[in-house]
Amino acid sequence: MYVGRRIKKGVRNVFYSRKLKPNLKVKEGDSIPQFTDWRIIETPGHTDRDLSIWHQPSHQVYVADLLIKLRTKYISPFPIFHPNKYRASLQKIKQLTPEKVLMAHGGQKHMTTDDFDHLIQYAPKIPRTPLRATIRKFKKITRRH
Secondary structure: OHHHHHOOOOOOOOOOOOOOOOOOOOOOOOEEOOEEEEEEEEOOOOOOOOEEEEEHHHOEEEEEOOOEEEOOEEEOOOOEOOHHHHHHHHHHHHHOOOOEEEEOOOEEEOOOHHHHHHHHHHOOOOOEOHHHHHHHHHHHHHHHO
16 A cells, blocks of 8 residues: 555555465475476565565566665565564575566666665664554654643
């Protein structure tokens, strides 16, 4: 919702079952059926089970919601449930030295080492979750009165 509003694409309610049933279970290093030159990379942080997909021959990586390109800068998504794992995941992607980073929000971009370093430096150090955001806003409101 946040990204939809920021890039002026609107907000849609999307509902899904609390219990998901995967068609296929994968782990680090697995290839994708029908796409055997794409490899799974476990990149938790945004959630506890985020995945990225690495295409070694073209040096492209699809990172889904691991990072977001917003106007002129890269930002961390919301929420970040596991900040230490999140920073480690960014470091893992940086070490691949991809030519292109494909994002769910932001298209495909070439990211420099400086881009990754900046994102890692300013990544959250404590969890950024809906509950924590609500508590922070509540405290801010109650301090004014």
